[in-house]
Amino acid sequence: MSDPLEWETLDESVAYSCPGFDVIHEEVRLPDGTETEFDYAREPPAAVILPFTPEGEVVLIEEWRHAVKRVNRGLPAGSMEPDEDMETAARRELAEETGYEADRVENLTTAEPANGLLDVVHHYFVAHDCEPTAEKDLDFNESIRVTTADWDALLEEVQSGEIRDGRTALGVLRYALST
Structure with a gap:
C-alpha cells in the first residue's frame, strides 16, 4: 500500500x-x-571522503565553486561511475582529487543532502593512514588545491560556520558524534 x-x-x-x-x-x-x-x-550517487593522514591531519581540497563564486574548502568527493562499488569510488576520488591513497577505508554514513531539489545520495567514508602516493587526475572542469588541517581546528571551523560546505559539515559532524 x-x-x-x-x-x-x-x-x-x-x-x-x-x-x-x-x-x-x-x-x-x-x-x-x-x-x-x-x-x-x-545526479549519480557520490562518495564523500574524510581522509586522515597517519599523523592525524585531515586532507582537504580547496576548489573553485562557480555557483557561489568563491573557493570552497572541504572534503574530497565525487560521483560514482556506473557499476562501481562505493568503497572503490571513495578510493578513486581520493586519489584523483588529492593524490593521496588510503590504507583503510570504512563507511561512515549515507545521506540525501537536498532531497527537495535533487535525487543524489552521498555515501560518506573515513579513510585512514592516507599518504600522497598517487598522481592527481582532475576532471577538465576541476580547479583544486590540496591542503591539510588539524582535526580539532577543522571541527571548530565547521562549528563556527567558517566552513560552509554542506557535505563537509555533515561528514565532520557525523564523525565527531561517532568518536
Whole structure:
C-alpha cells in the first residue's frame, strides 16, 4: 500500500542534460488530486571522503565553486561511475582529487543532502593512514588545491560556520558524534 502523502508521476522527461546531472521534468498528481509539474536534478550517487593522514591531519581540497563564486574548502568527493562499488569510488576520488591513497577505508554514513531539489545520495567514508602516493587526475572542469588541517581546528571551523560546505559539515559532524 502506498503512503497517503505519495505523489503519482504521470509523465517524466529530461528537460536539460549536462555533464554531471540532468534536470528532470515530471507531471504529477498530488494526494488531493491536483495535477501540477515538478522539476528536480538527477545526479549519480557520490562518495564523500574524510581522509586522515597517519599523523592525524585531515586532507582537504580547496576548489573553485562557480555557483557561489568563491573557493570552497572541504572534503574530497565525487560521483560514482556506473557499476562501481562505493568503497572503490571513495578510493578513486581520493586519489584523483588529492593524490593521496588510503590504507583503510570504512563507511561512515549515507545521506540525501537536498532531497527537495535533487535525487543524489552521498555515501560518506573515513579513510585512514592516507599518504600522497598517487598522481592527481582532475576532471577538465576541476580547479583544486590540496591542503591539510588539524582535526580539532577543522571541527571548530565547521562549528563556527567558517566552513560552509554542506557535505563537509555533515561528514565532520557525523564523525565527531561517532568518536
